[in-house]
Amino acid sequence: MVEPYPDLTAAQREAVLHREGPLLVLAGAGSGKTRVITRRVAHLIETGVPAGHILAITFTNKAAGEMRERISELTGGARVWVSTFHSFCARLLRRYADLAGYKRDYTILDGADQRIAVREATIESALDPKAYPPPKTLYRIERAKDQLLNPAQLLEQAQGAHDQAIARIYDLYQTSLRESSAMDFSDLVMQAVLLLKRDAVREEITERFRFVLIDEYQDTNIAQFQLARLLSLKHGNVCATGDPDQSIYGWRGADVTNILDFEKAFPGAIVVKLEENFRSTGLILAGANGLIRHNRGRHEKDLVTSGPEGTPLEFVPCRDEYEEARLVASRIMAEIRRGVSHEEIAVFYRVGALSRAIEGALSEKGIAYRVVGSVAFYQRREVKDILSYLRLTANPSDDLAAQRVINVPARGVGRGTLEKAKIHASNERTSLFEAARALGNGKRIKNKRTRTGLLRFVEIVDLLRARARSGVTLQELVRDVLCETNYRAFVSENAAHSSEESDRLGNLEALCDGARDFDRRWEGPLLDDEDELHASAPVAPPKPAPRPAKKKQSPKKKQSAKVEGPAAFPLFADHLDAIPAGSTADPVEERREAAPAESGRVEVAEEEEEEEFGPETEHASGISAFLEHTALVSATDESRDQHLPRVSLMTIHAAKGLEFESVYVVAMEDGLFPHSRALEDGEGLEEERRLAYVAITRAKRRLVLTRARNRRHQGRSQSQEMSIFLHEIPPEAFPAGRSPLEQERSYAVGATRTVRPAWEEGIDGPGYDEFNQDDSSQPSWRRAARRQEEEGRGSSRPKTALAQPKRATAGSRADLEEVRRLAQAISRQGGIAEYASGDQIYHEHFGRGKVLAMRGRSSALKIEIEFEDYGTKTLVLQYARMRKLEAEEL
């Protein structure tokens, strides 16, 4: 018999062909995971599973978009529901909002809103925000929600007064969110889990989704794990894919035990391992394998490849961030000249702030680039203001939105009035918005101007609500907001410079454009009628029950509207259809035409299913749909020029799941990568190492690592140590087997002033005795290692509520020895080559020699050496492959 799918490996085929029951695909980096998932979905559909019964969940919109696109290509346009955890949960909560105790038009809060709400809860608890910093408290609250702990449960396990106070703040915070009918990101998942625990809801949903796929499973937290479990409780058809070595979201509550214990959680699970890498060259893989081997408590596993070894990794030492940026830019330029596409080149950094310098150098050279996931458009002040008016239009209970714009633009409603309104609202158990109305009409506020201001605010929102119901488009509604509030004039008056003014006005225009694009795709009311608000979908008995909600015109029809030109915002592609973001209009059209015919067999079933619960049907109103989009989809996911070839700049986190021919990782320095803040947590170093692993394994053919010796950090310039990861990557992966340390010591490729003249010696060389040093002057990873050692000796600190089998941490004896050894090597050898006459050196070709003299400056720095076997020679230091000999080698 002929094997099906001869283009797949045996393991890949096994995963694709697997049918019923739980399946875990342990997919190493570049092992064809996406391919397996999409082929598996296609296979299910081909063998008779209606597309509507399949649900695929990812972490990012980008991943969802790509998967949707590829499935669509493979199946001729099958309409599988692919979405992020958060989008899926948001839809589920719309459908069952009343059961969950929220309005259908609930608000999704962003981080800034959350901080404000936490801050207020802190003050309300009579606690000092200085002693309880809102961001820290918020972090605790979110982690609690990630573990499905409600305030009472958090209080129960509180240790000490501080923890109890946090639990109290959580309680107040949650109450205030609920009163505003608002949810934060963690709520979306937590509340969805609570819903799915109800038999009736679960019945209906599991009837709808018989096959569930979850990508990047190693990054799931407890709530997401429960969601997966509940979704597959009935049919057991859950397929998880992931790689423990790529778990990089511990700080967000992700728990690797989910993937490690998959077989326990889903009895009878089949595990398929994909360990053959089809992406990277042998040397890149060797670098990655060698690095990740330094992590303790991991299953030994090496990625293998049968592909070519490729060229060595490049290490580029630089003087400072400007030189680093310039060198990266010129290398990129050279690649582009050689014909490498912009799209195949990426620059990664650990923290977003590092993009600045690179951006500068790239634009100087005229290299087109794109910063992935940068400053969120929807977070801009002017945009948030307008969105707040929309939020109030959809959900007048949204007190955070009301608070934000009750006096924007200024209309005489100051802090005092706001306080009075809040008190009134809490006394009367009403919204801030209604409180504003009451105070405006009442006698309690003496100042006439203030009363007028309040009434004006109320009037604007009332008007917007009326307009929204009267059938205007969203674009018109946004224009109404701008018009009624006179917002443009407000911007102009308040802008400090004309550039700021035009910036902000431009953002407002962009928002209007976004609204226009939304209108193109959305058919249906912007705002439900009042009575329908309360008649949200009841839990129907599983079988027939078409949803009683009013029948919206199928968005599919609307989709045939022309997508205009390449400049059109591909907004909402993820929500309304299977158009890959960035597609040009024509292929999209074709796919739409082609889809029904080719999947005709299952068409009828699909239509019915989608009336029940689908990505297209679960919005309470158009405004909510738009707001949900702004909350869950970052603006860069849909940037208008995605199709233009550009070099990509992004954080390593944002790079997960992507691949590029050429990858540059900048700022490989201690404190930055590994990041000092990440090391505060016990297992931080290991997660940082996984992050480095992710970065390396994104590269297909070329990997360039850079570091700056000095970097301006917060105002002042700081001397930086090399990242420990540069020492951990096997030297064999570098040219001539020379580690970055060796390379830096003896010569510097193209780095003009990295090699400092001998007379500057001793200014900032390390050379300290590490054991007598004050902690603060040591590399942060070394401090972290020491701390881990101390913790390792003491009682183990409970990390999560659920007792998890404790893995060995990096604090183990052998690991610490390793760190010590490296640390000594570094301090002994010094960072950068510094030569003085009389120094003994070793040259790769010429062997031993003695330095006679140094001549010239910077890039032309020459060194005169008397070799033992080759006589006296003058070499250009920059290209001399040699190193200084240490005392014990003499």
Add this chain to the structure above:
DNA sequence: GCCAAACCACTTTTT
């Protein structure tokens, strides 16, 4: 109630 100046903490990563 408004506004400007001083002040401060901050920047790890994201839905």
Add this chain to the structure above:
DNA sequence: GTGGTTTGGC
């Protein structure tokens, strides 16, 4: 260099 919060003067 930032952005948000607090303070004090008008």
